[in-house]
Amino acid sequence: MxxxxxxxxxxxxxxxxxxxxxxxxxxxxxxxxAFGEPITTSVTGKPQRVSEAPASITIITSDEIAHSPARNVxxxxxxxxxxxxxxxxxxxxDVAVRGGVQTYNARLLVLVDGxxxxxxxxxxxxxxxxxxxxxxIQQIELVRGPASALFGFNAASGVVNIVTKDAGPQARIxxxxxxxxxxxxxxxVTSALPLAPGLGLRISGGHQEEDERAIPAALxxxxxxxxxxxxxxxxxxxxxxGTATSIEINGGANANRQxxxxxxxxxxxxxxxxxxxxxxVNHDTGWGSITTRAYNNWLNADxxxxxxxxxxxxxxxxxRAKNRIFVGMGSVLVRLGAIxxxxxxxxxxxxxxxxxxxxxPSIGYQVxxxxxxxxxxPAERVALTGALRVxxxxxxxxxTPLAPQIDQPSAYNRSITPLSFNAAASLQVGENGSLRVNxxxxxxxxxxxxxxxxxxxxxxxxxxxIYLVGDPRLDPVSVWSAETSYAHTFPSGLRLVSTLFYTRTxxxxxxxxxSVDVTIVFAPTPFAVTRFAxxxxxxxxxxxxxxxxxxxxxxxxSANYGLTRVREDIPANRDVAYYALxxxxxxxxxRGNLTLDYAAGGWAGSVLAHLSSASRQSSxxxxxxxxxxxxxxxxxxxxxxSRALGKNMxxxxxxxxxxxxxxxxxxxxxxxxxxRVGVSATL
Amino acid sequence: xxxxxxxxxxxxLSLLWPATSAPSAVLNVPVAARIISFVQPxxxxxxxxxxxxxxxxxxxxxxxxxxxxxxxxxxxxxxxxLRPRRVxxxxxxxxxxxxxxxxxxxxxxxxxxxxxxxxxxxxLTITSDASCVATSRCVVGITGGAKTQIVVSREAxxxxxxxxxxxxxxxxxxx
Numbered sequence: 040m041x042x043x044x045x046x047x048x049x050x051x052x053x054x055x056x057x058x059x060x061x062x063x064x065x066x067x068x069x070x071x072x073a074f075g076e077p078i079t080t081s082v083t084g085k086p087q088r089v090s091e092a093p094a095s096i097t098i099i100t101s102d103e104i105a106h107s108p109a110r111n112v113x114x115x116x117x118x119x120x121x122x123x124x125x126x127x128x129x130x131x132x133d134v135a136v137r138g139g140v141q142t143y144n145a146r147l148l149v150l151v152d153g154x155x156x157x158x159x160x161x162x163x164x165x166x167x168x169x170x171x172x173x174x175x176i177q178q179i180e181l182v183r184g185p186a187s188a189l190f191g192f193n194a195a196s197g198v199v200n201i202v203t204k205d206a207g208p209q210a211r212i213x214x215x216x217x218x219x220x221x222x223x224x225x226x227x228v229t230s231a232l233p234l235a236p237g238l239g240l241r242i243s244g245g246h247q248e249e250d251e252r253a254i255p256a257a258l259x260x261x262x263x264x265x266x267x268x269x270x271x272x273x274x275x276x277x278x279x280x281g282t283a284t285s286i287e288i289n290g291g292a293n294a295n296r297q298x299x300x301x302x303x304x305x306x307x308x309x310x311x312x313x314x315x316x317x318x319x320v321n322h323d324t325g326w327g328s329i330t331t332r333a334y335n336n337w338l339n340a341d342x343x344x345x346x347x348x349x350x351x352x353x354x355x356x357x358x359r360a361k362n363r364i365f366v367g368m369g370s371v372l373v374r375l376g377a378i379x380x381x382x383x384x385x386x387x388x389x390x391x392x393x394x395x396x397x398x399x400p401s402i403g404y405q406v407x408x409x410x411x412x413x414x415x416x417p418a419e420r421v422a423l424t425g426a427l428r429v430x431x432x433x434x435x436x437x438x439t440p441l442a443p444q445i446d447q448p449s450a451y452n453r454s455i456t457p458l459s460f461n462a463a464a465s466l467q468v469g470e471n472g473s474l475r476v477n478x479x480x481x482x483x484x485x486x487x488x489x490x491x492x493x494x495x496x497x498x499x500x501x502x503x504x505i506y507l508v509g510d511p512r513l514d515p516v517s518v519w520s521a522e523t524s525y526a527h528t529f530p531s532g533l534r535l536v537s538t539l540f541y542t543r544t545x546x547x548x549x550x551x552x553x554s555v556d557v558t559i560v561f562a563p564t565p566f567a568v569t570r571f572a573x574x575x576x577x578x579x580x581x582x583x584x585x586x587x588x589x590x591x592x593x594x595x596x597s598a599n600y601g602l603t604r605v606r607e608d609i610p611a612n613r614d615v616a617y618y619a620l621x622x623x624x625x626x627x628x629x630r631g632n633l634t635l636d637y638a639a640g641g642w643a644g645s646v647l648a649h650l651s652s653a654s655r656q657s658s659x660x661x662x663x664x665x666x667x668x669x670x671x672x673x674x675x676x677x678x679x680x681s682r683a684l685g686k687n688m689x690x691x692x693x694x695x696x697x698x699x700x701x702x703x704x705x706x707x708x709x710x711x712x713x714x715r716v717g718v719s720a721t722l
Numbered sequence: 723x724x725x726x727x728x729x730x731x732x733x734x735l736s737l738l739w740p741a742t743s744a745p746s747a748v749l750n751v752p753v754a755a756r757i758i759s760f761v762q763p764x765x766x767x768x769x770x771x772x773x774x775x776x777x778x779x780x781x782x783x784x785x786x787x788x789x790x791x792x793x794x795x796x797x798x799x800x801x802x803x804l805r806p807r808r809v810x811x812x813x814x815x816x817x818x819x820x821x822x823x824x825x826x827x828x829x830x831x832x833x834x835x836x837x838x839x840x841x842x843x844x845x846l847t848i849t850s851d852a853s854c855v856a857t858s859r860c861v862v863g864i865t866g867g868a869k870t871q872i873v874v875s876r877e878a879x880x881x882x883x884x885x886x887x888x889x890x891x892x893x894x895x896x897x
Contacts, residue, residue, distance in 0.1 A: 065889045066759075069800065073756040074893060075870040086889045090869065208801045282763035323762070328888045374888060376876075377896050419895075471868050528868045 064285050064321055067177050067202055071100075080153075081180040081200040083412050083424060084189050084382045085372055093414075093424040093463030093477055095121065095183040095524060095538055095583075101204070104173055106636050106645045108679035108693045110217070110225070110715070112179060112201065113166050118632045118647050120583040120599035121183045121538075122197075125656075126704035128306075129221075129251045130267035130297025132166050136183050136197035137520075137542050138579030138605045140625040140654065140705070142300040146483045146518060146544070148186070148194035151201045154289075154317055154334050157193055160362040160392050161302070161340070162486030167269035167295040168313050169201065172243045174213050174719070175229040177204045184520045184540070185481025187459035188426035191386060191408055195481035195518040196542065206231040206239030206277050212722045219715025222250035222266055237279035244272040251298050252708050258668075259306055259352075259659045261298060263345050268296045287319040289334075300707075301342075303550040304619045304657045304665055307356040310341040327373040327380075338362040352659070354495045355507065360394040362487065370410075379422075382412040392487035398446065398509065400438035402491030407431050420467040430482070431456045434490065434511060441493045443506070445560065445568055450511045451490075457482050457515055472527040483516035485509075485548055489571045496551075496569070497663050505557060505567040507550075514573050519543045533588035541580040546573040547609075549618035552665045556617045575609030577622040593639045600631040619665060624655035627705070641683035649675045651705060658707040668707040675703030675710070688720045748785050749824055749850040750864050751792035757862055757872070758822050759800040760890035761846060765821055766801035772809040772816070772823040772845070774836060785826040814839040825849040825860055833859040841881040856897060873897055 065086050070078040077089045077098040089098050097119045109115040113132035117124035123135045125142075133144040145162030148155065149169070156169050179201050186194040210232050217225040227245035234240055251264040273291030280286055294312045301307060317334025343356025350356070370384035391403035410428035417423065436451040463477030491509040498505045522540040529535075550571055557567040585599035605623040629652040637644045653672045659665055676698050681691035694714045701709035758765055771793070775786035790806055797804040809816040809823070811832040817823060817839050825836055825847050837859035840847045847860040855863035858877040861884055865871045872894040874886070 064887060069756055069759055070889065070893065073753050073760070073870075073872070073890075075753070078889075078893065086892050088893060323888050325885070326888075372888070372892070374891060380892055530868055532868075 064323060066205060068205065071178075077178055079180050079200075081182050081198055082186070082189070083380075083414055083426060084370060084384070085380045085412075085414060090473065090526065090528075091422070091465070093422065093465055093475060094186070094461070095522060095540075097181045097183075099179040099181070101177055104176055104179070106638075106643060106679070108645055108647060108677040108695065110173070110693070110695075111166060112169065112173075112199070114677075114695070115179060116181060116199070117649060118599075118634055119181065120585050120601040120630065120632070121540075122181065123603075123626060123630065123651075123705065125706060126710070127300045127706045128267075128298045128708060129249055130167055130269070130295070131299040134164075134199065135626070137540055137581070138603045138626040139196070139544055139577060139622040140627075140656075141302070141620060141622065142304065143302045145193060145486060145548075146195035146481075146516065147197050147199060148190055149199045149201075150190070152203055152289075153200065153319070153332065154315070155336065155364070155366065158313075158338055158340075158362065159193075159364055159390050159484075159487060160338060160360050161488050162193065162483070165295060165311055167247070167267070167297065168271075168293045168311055170271045170273045170291040170293045170313075170315070171201055171203060172215075172227045172229050172245050172271070174215060174227065175203050175241070175243050177202045184477070184522060184542075185459065185461065185479040185518050187481040188410060188428045188461045188479060189412070191388075191410075191428065191430055191459075192406070192482050192484040192515070195483040195516060196520075196544070203241075203275075204231070206233065206241050206275075208233060213719065215717060215719040217715050217717035219249075219713060221711065221713050222248065223713060223715055224248055225717075239277040241275045241277070242273070244270075246270050249713075252711050254306070254708055257660070258707060259661050261306055261308055261345060262347055262350065263308075264298055265296070265308065265345070267298070268294070270294045283323040285321045288317070289319075290314075290316045296344075300658065301356075301550075302619065303355065303552070303659075305352050305355060305659050307343040307352065308345045310344050312339045313337060327371065329369070329371050331369040333365075333367040335366075336362075336364045352497065352663075354497065358394060358396050358492075358494070360392055360396075360488075362390070362392045364388065364390045375415075377416065379413065379415040381414075382410075382426075384410045386410070390487065392491070395441075396494050397436075397441065397491040398451070398493050398511075399436045399440045399448070399491070402436050402451070402487050402509075404432050404434045404487075406433075422463075422465040424461070424463040424465075424477075426461040426479075428459050429456060430459070432484070436491065436511075443560070443562055443564075443566055445493075445506070445508050446511060453511055455515065457517070468525075471529065472525065474523075474525050476523045478519070478521035481518040481520070483518070483548070485513040485515065485571070489513055489548055492571070498567075499663075501567065503559070503565055503567045505569060507569055508571075510570045510572065513548060513571065514546045516548055516573075517545045519545070531588065534586065536583075536585045538583040539581075540583070541578065543576060543578040544622075545576045547575055547577065547620060547622075548572070549574045549613075549620035552617055552619040556612060572613065572618065574613040574618050574620060575607065577605055577607045577609070579603055579605045579622075579626070593637055595636045596634065598631075598633045600629070602629060604628065619657060621655070621657070621667070624667065625657075627652045627654045642680070643682075644680045645678065647677045649677070649703065651675075651703065653702070654705060656705065656707045670702040670705055670707070673700035673702035673710075674698060675700050687722060688718065690716070690718045692716045748788060748866075749826070749848065750866060750870065751789050751824065752796065753864050753870060753872070754824055754848045754862075755793070755797070755799045755804055757848060757864075757890075758804070758846065759802060760886050762885045762887055764800065764802075767803065769802045769804050769822070770820040771804045771806045772820040773806055774809050774811055774814075774817075774823050774825045774829065774847075776811045776826070776829055776832065779828055782826040782828045785828075789824050789826075811836065817843060817845055820845055822846040822848065825851065825854065827851040830854075833857070836860070837878065837881075841878075844883045846882065846884050847878070858897075871895065
């Protein structure tokens with residue numbers, strides 16, 4: 040009943056906010072067709088051609104997704120420069136932008152149609168809980184660099200916005216079934232049903248399962264490794280209210296079970312269930328557009344579900360948490376004639392985490408934010424863009440503090456008001472070149488676990504109980520970024536892009552590692568405390584080169600290379616011996632990809648070769664010792680070949696890591712080769 | 723090193739390969755057709771579209787024929803089905819009943835007449851002739867090359883009472 044109340048309140052709020060004025064109905068497919076390139080709103084909030092966006096952005100189109108051998112979003116992203124994709128286990132992946140590889144990466148905000156799917160309880164993305172099938176994706180937008188001035192907290196080093204296809208005027212139903220080695224099976228259905236003029240319904244669902252990879256005996260092994268499971272069911276109702284207003288109401292429920300490395304590098308099995316309900320209203324006017332949105336996300340996260348109480352890690356791993364977040368936002372885009380565009384926005388968030396392993400039964404915060412963006416074109420070939428956002432956050436806790444009480448409740452009566460910004464200058468050089476200089480500041484908020492966890496941790500040799508606790512005094516991580524880029528498109532269609540970047544990440548947050556830095560507390564029985572902490576900084580700099588073109592009308596290619604150097608600035612008492620964070624060693628120096636796509640008649644094929652140089656990742660041993668594992672330089676090859684059977688059906692075979700390179704996933708657990716066959720059909 | 727040489731080789735091949743884009747003087751019909759769907763309210767059903775040309779003008783006739791061929795291959799845009807018909811520039815009364823007009827280039831001497839007829843009947847005019855838009859006689863201009871550029875004349879749109887969605891207008895160059 041409370042959820043229903045929230046939903047109704049959110050719906051009413053959004054409708055009330057949008058009382059007057061024309062939907063900025065961004066039809067990505069139609070606009071992309073008209074301008075000959077993808078359109079994005081993920082950089083400034085206004086629609087822009089990808090070649091004119093004032094930030095480093097990659098858009099993966101639905102055609103590219105259909106041809107790719109990838110079977111999930113992280114695998115699609117790994118083919119592009121500037122990102123490190125680590126598939127730690129069969130189900131758990133993390134995507135890091137421009138260095139700073141770590142498990143539960145909290146600095147990449149992931150959205151579906153602008154709605155957050157990033158999970159705030161631990162500051163992470165579970166890519167199996169996105170609630171979207173690959174077949175219903177219009178495009179995936181990857182923005183490298185801070186984007187907090189538009190999206191707020193956690194768009195610190197980048198954003199991934201997954202845009203789904205519109206319902207469209209024609210009914211369509213698609214189905215897919217895949218089976219493969221290592222116990223892999225997947226079925227999915229997507230449908231778009233025009234119910235009446237101006238009324239459309241989209242429903243999608245899927246189920247996936249596969250075996251976990253073989254875990255080396257030397258590493259900590261969970262008591263059992265079961266299949267990875269993922270289930271999704273989502274629906275969106277689209278309403279055209281008049282000629283200028285569109286309303287979308289969406290809801291969904293997803294569930295997932297998978298083995299994961301926690302930020303502490305302990306390997307445990309988790310079960311996640313989430314639900315979402317939201318409403319989006321767009322209204323178009325003669326001068327611009329108004330957008331309002333409200334949504335509520337619920338998450339049940341059960342950690343360590345197969346870890347027995349006799350296990351030394353059970354006290355850390357065994358965590359049951361419920362997270363609820365409500366978001367309400369509104370923005371106005373105003374066209375300033377030929378001069379440019381202005382955007383102003385407001386946002387409210389209420390985020391609450393409940394668990395019996397917290398400082399008190401409830402830890403949460405509220406955020407109120409205001410933002411603005413100005414995109415100016417003082418001359419035909421020059422564009423200047425600036426965006427600024429201020430967030431005001433109130434931290435809070437509720438209920439009786441858990442014993443032993445380490446902090447006073449007043450420590451949680453805290454507020455912070457950080458600023459984030461972006462600035463860019465773009466110059467069109469000749470008819471086919473463009474030069475861009477841009478930078479900004481993004482913010483990663485400490486997760487609710489970082490603020491409020493309260494668990495006892497194993498320390499067999501220590502005569503005192505040791506508690507791992509959150510810290511309400513943690514500061515947000517700030518990411519400063521500067522880059523310059525030049526892109527050139529030749530008449531032949533060859534496109535070259537080169538980017539130099541520098542990023543500094545301050546106030547890194549880390550979980551205690553193998554050795555713990557403890558504080559002894561006498562209250563009156565003595566015990567020791569170790570905390571999540573702001574441990575230092577790192578900077579990353581390097582170059583990204585990419586090229587794409589067509590060899591024949593049937594054969595396309597793309598290639599990219601990224602060099603990322605990382606410098607750490609972490610004090611000796613907060614280094615890898617004490618905190619499970621080592622951005623320099625964990626980030627490969629070289630990344631490179633080569634993709635070839637071929638299509639002729641009913642046949643299509645795609646090959647991706649992916650190079651990743653060596654890195655070091657970490658894992659706990661059964662002796663509760665944190666060790667560093669060398670992940671060797673690897674070249675992995677993924678491939679897919681398909682054949683059309685008539686107009687509406689296609690069969691295919693695909694393989695991942697055909698070279699069976701053990702380091703290709705960048706995980707302490709070696710990669711394996713996986714093959715699959717499938718059939719897809721559309722009506 | 724072998725990988726770098728391989729990529730360099732592919733880049734060189736791409737540079738050498740000839741461009742396949744159409745000459746910029748010919749209207750990009752798929753783009754022009756798509757632009758019709760950005761008009762508010764969005765056209766639906768059968769939408770008559772005029773192809774305005776000059777009989778006896780070889781370039782204009784050839785472009786008109788190419789427009790017809792292109793629309794015969796694909797004439798469905800969003801919820802609209804485009805039904806083309808040729809309209810001679812000397813007989814603009816036949817524009818009656820159309821929602822949009824694809825104006826061939828080479829009609830400089832008749833652009834005032836086309837603008838007047840289109841304005842009177844709220845017809846969206848689209849052309850590849852940049853001068854027609856620059857002088858506010860046509861509503862939309864499309865230029866080709868490596869990157870499609872779309873120009874909208876505010877004055878011509880206002881005169882013809884044509885309103886576009888704001889997302890589209892944020893992507894074009896307004897003059």
